[in-house]
Amino acid sequence: MGSYDLVDVEVTHESADDLLDSLSEDGAEEDHLQSIQAVRLQAGQPDSELRSLKELDENSVKLLEHQVDAAYRALFEMDGKALLADEVGLGKTIEVGMILKEMHFRETDESVLILTPAQLAKQWQAELREKFGLEFVCNYDDEFEDFDAHDYIIASIDTAKSERHRQTVLDRDWDVLVLDEAHYVKNEETDRYDLIDRLSYNYAFFLTATPIQNELTDLYNVVSLLRPGLFGTRDVFHQYFVNSNQETLVNRDELQDRLNKVMIRNRREDTDIDFTDRTIDTRTFNPTPKERELYQAVSDYVKGAYSQDQGQKLVLMLLQKEVVSSPVALKETIEKRLYEQSELTHADELESILDLIEEIDTVTKQERLLDIVEEVRDTVEMGRVIVFTQFRATQRQVLDRLASEGYTVHAFHGGHSSSEKEQIVEDFEEEGGILVSTDAMSEGRNLQFCNLLVNLDLPWNPMRVEQRIGRVHRIGQKRDVFVFNMALKDTVEEYVLERLYHKIDLFQQSVGELSSILSRLEESGTSFEDQIFDRLVNAGSEVDLENDFDAMAVDLQEQRELADKLEEFNNGVFEGFDLGESDD
Amino acid sequence: MTEAALAVTQSLVEEFTECYLKSLGGTIEKRGDTWEVAIPDNEDTELPAGSLSLLCDADRDEDATGESLHPESEFFQRILREATERRPTGNLSIEADRDDVEIPQWIKEGDVEVIEAQFTPYYDRTAIVVLFEVSIETVSEYQQEFLRAIAIDHRSEQRLPALEETFLQMMSITTNDSPTTTQSSLSETDARSLLNTAQDQLMNSIQNEIEEVHNEASRAADAEVEEYRQLQQQRIQELEEERSKLSLKIDELSEAINGSDQNDRVEALKKRKEAKGEYEEVDSELGVLHEQRDQGFPQKQEEIRKRHALDIRVTPLTVTQVEYERGEIDIELVEQGVSRTVTLGYGSGIGTTDTVQCSSCDSVLSVENPLNTIKDSLRCRACSTSND
Numbered sequence: 001m002g003s004y005d006l007v008d009v010e011v012t013h014e015s016a017d018d019l020l021d022s023l024s025e026d027g028a029e030e031d032h033l034q035s036i037q038a039v040r041l042q043a044g045q046p047d048s049e050l051r052s053l054k055e056l057d058e059n060s061v062k063l064l065e066h067q068v069d070a071a072y073r074a075l076f077e078m079d080g081k082a083l084l085a086d087e088v089g090l091g092k093t094i095e096v097g098m099i100l101k102e103m104h105f106r107e108t109d110e111s112v113l114i115l116t117p118a119q120l121a122k123q124w125q126a127e128l129r130e131k132f133g134l135e136f137v138c139n140y141d142d143e144f145e146d147f148d149a150h151d152y153i154i155a156s157i158d159t160a161k162s163e164r165h166r167q168t169v170l171d172r173d174w175d176v177l178v179l180d181e182a183h184y185v186k187n188e189e190t191d192r193y194d195l196i197d198r199l200s201y202n203y204a205f206f207l208t209a210t211p212i213q214n215e216l217t218d219l220y221n222v223v224s225l226l227r228p229g230l231f232g233t234r235d236v237f238h239q240y241f242v243n244s245n246q247e248t249l250v251n252r253d254e255l256q257d258r259l260n261k262v263m264i265r266n267r268r269e270d271t272d273i274d275f276t277d278r279t280i281d282t283r284t285f286n287p288t289p290k291e292r293e294l295y296q297a298v299s300d301y302v303k304g305a306y307s308q309d310q311g312q313k314l315v316l317m318l319l320q321k322e323v324v325s326s327p328v329a330l331k332e333t334i335e336k337r338l339y340e341q342s343e344l345t346h347a348d349e350l351e352s353i354l355d356l357i358e359e360i361d362t363v364t365k366q367e368r369l370l371d372i373v374e375e376v377r378d379t380v381e382m383g384r385v386i387v388f389t390q391f392r393a394t395q396r397q398v399l400d401r402l403a404s405e406g407y408t409v410h411a412f413h414g415g416h417s418s419s420e421k422e423q424i425v426e427d428f429e430e431e432g433g434i435l436v437s438t439d440a441m442s443e444g445r446n447l448q449f450c451n452l453l454v455n456l457d458l459p460w461n462p463m464r465v466e467q468r469i470g471r472v473h474r475i476g477q478k479r480d481v482f483v484f485n486m487a488l489k490d491t492v493e494e495y496v497l498e499r500l501y502h503k504i505d506l507f508q509q510s511v512g513e514l515s516s517i518l519s520r521l522e523e524s525g526t527s528f529e530d531q532i533f534d535r536l537v538n539a540g541s542e543v544d545l546e547n548d549f550d551a552m553a554v555d556l557q558e559q560r561e562l563a564d565k566l567e568e569f570n571n572g573v574f575e576g577f578d579l580g581e582s583d584d
Numbered sequence: 585m586t587e588a589a590l591a592v593t594q595s596l597v598e599e600f601t602e603c604y605l606k607s608l609g610g611t612i613e614k615r616g617d618t619w620e621v622a623i624p625d626n627e628d629t630e631l632p633a634g635s636l637s638l639l640c641d642a643d644r645d646e647d648a649t650g651e652s653l654h655p656e657s658e659f660f661q662r663i664l665r666e667a668t669e670r671r672p673t674g675n676l677s678i679e680a681d682r683d684d685v686e687i688p689q690w691i692k693e694g695d696v697e698v699i700e701a702q703f704t705p706y707y708d709r710t711a712i713v714v715l716f717e718v719s720i721e722t723v724s725e726y727q728q729e730f731l732r733a734i735a736i737d738h739r740s741e742q743r744l745p746a747l748e749e750t751f752l753q754m755m756s757i758t759t760n761d762s763p764t765t766t767q768s769s770l771s772e773t774d775a776r777s778l779l780n781t782a783q784d785q786l787m788n789s790i791q792n793e794i795e796e797v798h799n800e801a802s803r804a805a806d807a808e809v810e811e812y813r814q815l816q817q818q819r820i821q822e823l824e825e826e827r828s829k830l831s832l833k834i835d836e837l838s839e840a841i842n843g844s845d846q847n848d849r850v851e852a853l854k855k856r857k858e859a860k861g862e863y864e865e866v867d868s869e870l871g872v873l874h875e876q877r878d879q880g881f882p883q884k885q886e887e888i889r890k891r892h893a894l895d896i897r898v899t900p901l902t903v904t905q906v907e908y909e910r911g912e913i914d915i916e917l918v919e920q921g922v923s924r925t926v927t928l929g930y931g932s933g934i935g936t937t938d939t940v941q942c943s944s945c946d947s948v949l950s951v952e953n954p955l956n957t958i959k960d961s962l963r964c965r966a967c968s969t970s971n972d
Binding site for chain 1: 588589590591592596597600603604607628663664665667668669670671672673674675676715717722724729730731755756757762763764765766767768770771772775776779783787794798799800801802803804805806807808810889890892893894895896897898899900901902903904
């Protein structure tokens, strides 16, 4: 491959004198046979079994074949430095749990550092404790002192790289480093990359479902952190594996051979995981005349204000989203604007919107939500239903309403501490009832014990929608999953649902498929939400608006095709990482 | 090439330990996962004479007393060390069972039935099989260690790959039919000469593996050199910026010297001298760096490449003299009433030594292109299929 100078090779043949001396020695007949057998055993891999497996409690964790295989290969075939790159939802955390358990069993884990995105740290801690009996201290725990004070630490990568802790983290020789969502360190010019690059460790396990986000350089960077030099220099790598326009790969077989030394990738289709079915029930409701009037007033205000001052985009977008979530959410934002900003233009318009809000006594969505929970309460276990909303004000009102109807309710939002969040999820599991949650829930928490979810309002970012669903529809979910989407007729929500989400078949996409579409959108700098908003405020008429959304659906289809192309590219790179072929 | 190392499972550990302790004259009484062992006073072992409990279950009760017996246990490692040193050279005879000869693959894979096969030995031959431990080490790669068997015929000094396979099969750990080994009759001179040939053959056979590690280590060295080069380039840029700043400062100070009074002038002269000193220092460092860069940082390159160099160690661990027989086999074949006898050179433990060609196309019969018919003559599958 490429051009590089070869390093020297020195071959030493050890003396055979002692060995040949034994030719003249007497001995028992069978001794030679045993000497040969002993030599062969000595050279053999010392026990290549996961010996800690039988210590695991089957009730706490059900291990799947591909997970055991991955843990085994990472430990024994990759000498404890591996990139675990299974597709989303195949249980990479479980794989690492098994690896850490085995290392603990073999006493090769005196110090372990697990770095994760901030919102996942507590989840890691809970999973390792509950499923594997491994106790870690998390940097959000009260007892956490510093990185030199504990031997088993789970921390947010940003805490570890902070001015305050960085040196302590770097001063220590860690036995094991685990890096979750390793694609966050794909850019070699970031502090995160620098931290990992400088860390000292014996064993490392990096996790990511999307090793290639954008281009092959991402993979180069992540792999080079784990196994410096595996791909040689960046230039040589590019010259050798990627043709100049980044579109196609060259020398694919060799790339795979090299990746095989460090990366394990299981694909959903290759595993024996049986995902349960997902049923989507989208319900659109006629708003009351008052609600329609309010929607129209807010939409007109947003359009007018935006045409005059595009700097207010975020808040205007917020108003447009709140009006379909609940009047009370809208009210809070408007009041805040009115009473906290002295030089506000269109204050009179906002005042009249407030008046319209006051006139609303029936909130259609909340009434219909009662219908849905009533309809399903006897068909789901312990009546467990999760209701998602984007807004705290809506959440409060829905909670009050449900409680007043006699339902057991639980609230989950970003304002809770980590331990409170744990407790809420635990209570919900034990007591049943209705959990009303904001999207703070969407990150990493597993709620497989529940199989019914209601989207009271819809985020304009499809990834958020899938993340909500992903909380319940993942490995461990034994029942079919039901998703109810609620939307008001002739509102932006209906457009987003009907024209966009259904057209790209959003609700049936797997997280992996969707993320590849959306990460393309995000990387290209065009926010999905921005696009929706721009079309909404710029449309001249109802017909224009419909056409605009159709046009966006076409764009989205194109992105999907591009994403398919990227997937094809990824598959090209990773072909041969299927189960079963790894033992060659 | 077959890896000679054995995968160390608990059952192999137990079997080997049992055989070894018995060979020392010991007795074993098994009670579930606990073995009560009695070891006699024996000069061949440093294991303490007397009784001992061996615990085979990894999840044993904390209170149980005795030595653990598992792949990594101290006791097992100790007996392995002792056993390897006991008798690294010896002799093995491979006698052919005349009626149970190994039929060549090109017949087995084909469509013709074998009625009978009989081996007639003509000569006794000798070979040696050496177990070599090979370790390949470099800073950027994990150390690779493997165990390889190389068989060399005494007379022809040719390598006998089939004998390597047979040897490893016979010398594996099994409870039944273990072969008998005796003392080797090889002279030290003969053994040394064959060992040297075996060493050369070993190096040929592991060339690909070495090349792979060699390339990887070279790439890693290259990446490190490149990183160093970039770091130095960065340093050069910093120094160049610093030098131009100093140059500017010197110019400014020179102007100040011309236009100021006595006191200020003295102060400015002092400062200019300091600045010039710094300038020269930076300039000289830059000069050195530029020179090194233009030459491609030879010293650093050498240092890095030296550090990444491959260190390969080859250690012969055991030498076995193997006595085997050479002669011929007659294989009687039959196909739809037509029978034909094929006679081939054959050796016990090495199988057939001759190749046979298709009478129609002259290609050598093989697993991929086996014997298809004997009706008119021996013909391969490719020819028979194309004529159908």
